[in-house]
Structures are given as structure tokens and as C-alpha cells.
Amino acid sequence: MKNVLLIVFAILIFSCKSNTKETTNYSEENLDVTTSIYPESISKVFDAHGGLDKWNSMKSLVFEMQIPEGKEVTTTDLKSRKSLIETEKFKIGFDGKNVWLKQDSLVYKGNPKFYYNLMFYFYAMPFVLADDGINYENVEPLVFEGKEYPGIKISYESGVGESSDDEYFLYYNSETHKMEWLGYTVTYFTKEKSKEFHFIKYSNWQMVDGLLLPETLTWYDYENNLPTTKRNDLKFTSIKLSKEKPDASVFEAPEGAEIIE
Secondary structure (H helix, E strand, O other), X not given: XXXXXXXXXXXXXXXXXHHHHOOOOHHHXXXXXXXXXXXXXXXXXXXXXXXXXXXXXXXXXXXEEEEOOEEEEEEEEOOOOOEEEEOOOEEEEEOOOOEEEEEOOOOOOXXXXXXXXXXXXXXXXXXXXXOOOXXXXXXXXXEEOXXXXXXXXXXXXXXXOOOOOOOEEEEEOOOOOOEEEEEEOOOOOOOOOOOOOEEEEEEEEEEEOOEEEEEEEEEEEEEOOEEEEEEEEEEEEEEEEEOOOOOHHHHOOOOOOEEEO
């Protein structure tokens, strides 16, 4: 009997020692990054749109828009955020350091440094709200036509991006957690915090490679920092996501391009 007890005791000691040497290789685990890094409210929104893991596996995004000047095609490197906007009359690019403009005549009247990533940022919601240097805060819901949409305020740490004083308010469906509204300020031109909010309605979504991305964005007029009536729609077509990194030469300034200071 004593021998049996000694054998059992030895087995238990050996088992404990073996367990203390075991380590978990988290690189091989399929972890949900949203559960530990982001607040629950924004994590549920990311998940409702396909999840950050799937978004982060993508390396390039291409979409088309129909604008008054014709078709506009935007290509973005999702990791470096290099970008290229192409139309029949002009091109705008960002090579990772400089914004450039190429046009045959003086047809582009906007500000290339403001515009080069503007539509990408609106289109890639809510996933761009997972970028580094962002702070999150739950806020009062938006009430529109009798329906409440819970809200999350997004602000940026000082020095993040061209306009770190910009603020965004994401409003989502309380049942599905899909994004429904975006409220935002523009501080690029004044370099000061703005108290005027603009609003975009996200109500028409399409599934692209397992991710829920917008098909149509609807801008609304606003009064007292609340949306009022529909102003205009902007439709996105020919959406392409890829896990292949785009060639860096795509974003380089062509001969004759102007570097925007």
C-alpha cells in the first residue's frame, strides 16, 4: 500500500513539474483583438461589420465614385495609407511622404492635401476608427425621426494625423450594432476645434469579402448640431479588397506632377 501511494505521489509531482514548463504560443491562437484593446461598444460595431481581424488581413482597397467630373477611382494601401485618386482630368496621390497633383489644365479647384484621403476615410468606416492614437467615449444617443441611436465619441491624441482636433461621433443600431450615422467636425482649415457638426447616414451596406462596407453615403443638412433633411447621395461601386500589397510605384508622383506644400 505504501508503495502504491509513493508511486501516485511521484506521478503527481512529475505532472505538476511538466505543467509548469508548458507555455502558450499566442501567435498560434485565434484571438479576437477587439475584446481586450477596444471598449465593448465599439468592439461590437467592428464585429457587426465583419471584425477587425478580417479587416486587418486586407492590404489594399479600391473603389469608384461617380462625380460631376466623371468617374473617380481611389486606390489605397491599407497598411501605409498611401493613396491614388484617378479621374480623366486629374490625379492626386500620396506617396507616404508627399501629396502630389497631376493635371493637364487647372481643372482641380480643391485642396489636394485635404482631399487625398477624405473619401477613403468616410468609406472605410467603422474600421478606420480602430487606428492608433484614438480615444473613445460613450455619449448621449442621437434621436432622429423618433428613433434613438447610441453614440460613441472618437477623438485623437495631439499630433495624430493632419487634424488631431477633429472629432467624430459614431451612432449605431442598438439591436444589430451596425453603424447608422457619422457626425463629424472639420478643423483642417481653421486649425481650431469646431462646434459645427456635419452628418452622414450609413444605411445601405454591401458585403465585400466578408466585410460589411457602405454602398451609399447620404449627407444631411443640419441645424443645432442635429441632422435635418437629406441633401445628397454618393454611391460607391466596383469595390475591391485584396490581401496583396499594392506596388509602391503606383503612388509615386508622375513626371509633371506638382508636389503640394
